[in-house]
Amino acid sequence: MSGFRTGQFNREKISPFLRRFCPKQAVTSILEIHASDMVEGGKKLVMLDVDNTLLVWRSEDIPESTLKWIESMRAAGMQLCILSNTRNPGRLDRLAKAMGIPYYLGKFKPSTEMYERALKEFGVTAEQAIMIGDQVFTDILGANRTGIDAIWVKQMAPVDFIGTKVSRLGERMLRRKLYRAIMEEPVDGEDADLPVGGTAAFAMLSNPTVRQFIKFCIIGGTSMVVDLGIFYLLMFVMPMGDALMSERLGAWLVEQSNFFVGLATRENVFDPKLACVPFFKPISAGVAILNSFLWNRRWTFRIRGREHRSVQLRKFFAVALIGLILNTVITTGLGNVIPGHPKRSLFAGQLIATVVVAFWNFFGQKLWTFRGAKTH
Ligand SMILES: [Mg+2]
Structure with missing residues (x-):
């Protein structure tokens, strides 16, 4: 040794x-x-x-x-x-x-x-x-x-x-x-x-930033589970009377506007539940972002106390929202550009988008949302 x-x-x-x-x-x-x-x-x-x-x-x-x-x-x-x-x-x-x-x-x-x-x-x-x-x-x-x-x-x-x-x-x-x-004084060439x-x-x-990034990604994973879980509950579990809430709400929506009829029709199959997506997705995504905010604030960026919390929350949502848009744009954009089977190119596009957006979100939250915040 x-x-x-x-x-x-x-x-x-x-x-x-x-x-x-x-x-x-x-x-x-x-x-x-x-x-x-x-x-x-x-x-x-x-x-x-x-x-x-x-x-x-x-x-x-x-x-x-x-x-x-x-x-x-x-x-x-x-x-x-x-x-x-x-x-x-x-x-x-x-x-x-x-x-x-x-x-x-x-x-x-x-x-x-x-x-x-x-x-x-x-x-x-x-x-x-x-x-x-x-x-x-x-x-x-x-x-x-x-x-x-x-x-x-x-x-x-x-x-x-x-x-x-x-x-x-x-x-x-x-x-x-x-x-x-x-x-003691260190020895050169050791x-x-x-x-x-x-x-x-x-x-x-x-490196503290690397450790923060790892934490950020772990929390991102839990938020994805929260997002998918709540969306699933709203779409396929929550009852209303003797039917699903999504079926009731979807049926009502398609009566209101042809826009919802379009949403509820996919590949010539009509499913009124699908009309609810624009209402349910923001709920599940919103809770997921809130989950990310609370855990990142406390665990990743180690901020305690209520000071500036509401301002930080607004900024956090803004960064996450831009991330969501980036994700959609990159996924669809690359899905059309990457050669191969459409399913595979969509998957590759989604993978690249996930990585890019992870960096966007992390640095956005670190350098803007929580910039200069007091840590404990
Ligand atoms: Mg020993």
């Missing part, structure tokens, strides 16, 4: 997204962690990972240095326990007994389950505990999720379980980002061996 850096981290220096992976400190070996520092820091319980933290993965030999270190912790009054993701409970049991340390086997880290169980059973608070481990995505992330400080130890040997090898790759990608929080694609993916995910 080349390029591993040690030191204290200031988690406030990096984004909340990265912060959850960030240890409080990184060391080359547990031997650099001193019992006196633990006592001074008000720690009472040391939670330990086993493999590649206390001893080499798969090995049954506990290094003499590890045993001495454990003794020094005990002598200072520290309580110790092991949180393990092992797939070999027999070996863990032997090792734990040899070290005289109780262990937890449960929902795999980074689940908070084992951490919380240990806190409860040892009767200490999260602040009084510390987690020591060699893996960011299990040991460190789990500790941070439970509110426990974590010390990241350089893995003892470059041998790992195959699944761990995969997460090591992620760690390498993440490392450079985490090192921004380290409280991590020059990082895979470019992976680094780019992490850089993208740690």
Whole structure:
């Protein structure tokens, strides 16, 4: 694991997204962690990972240095326990007994389950505990999720379980980002061996606009379900007397004007329900846009309070309405231009329109509707 850096981290220096992976400190070996520092820091319980933290993965030999270190912790009054993701409970049991340390086997880290169980059973608070481990995505992330400080130890040997090898790759990608929080001057040329694609993916995910866009698209998906669901209910479920509401209303509409007769006739089949579409669609689309507005305001753009809410709502509707028109124009326009079977070209047109409109809506809402809004 080349390029591993040690030191204290200031988690406030990096984004909340990265912060959850960030240890409080990184060391080359547990031997650099001193019992006196633990006592001074008000720690009472040391939670330990086993493999590649206390001893080499798969090995049954506990290094003499590890045993001495454990003794020094005990002598200072520290309580110790092991949180393990092992797939070999027999070996863990032997090792734990040899070290005289109780262990937890449960929902795999980074689940908070084992951490919380240990806190409860040892009767200490999260602040009084510390987690020591060699893996960011299990040991460190789990500790941070439970509110426990974590010390990241350089893995003892470059041998790992195959699944761990995969997460090591992620760690390498993440490392450079985490090192921004380290409280020392960065070294030039660090991590020059990082895979470019992976680094780019992490850089993208740690970009707030990209994360906002992903949230925006997720909410867009739920709004589509809301839209289709309400439209379906209005058209095919809502009763009125002994018939469907859409049939009653449609029958009345076609009596009023030939325009509705035209709407209700499709490919020479007359169905009065279809005359209701111009009335039902705005209802379902309107509720869907309202759904998008509320969730995007709160979740994507993190705006709280009622200030400017009605102005924002009007702008949001305007952007969404233009998006709707764009969608129709692009879909029909491209449907006629893209060669191939009409159904397929319409589908391709719809796909392109969806992507274009997603960007239109996102940037419209971000840069106009919610521009300069106070976030929390
Ligand atoms: Mg480990």
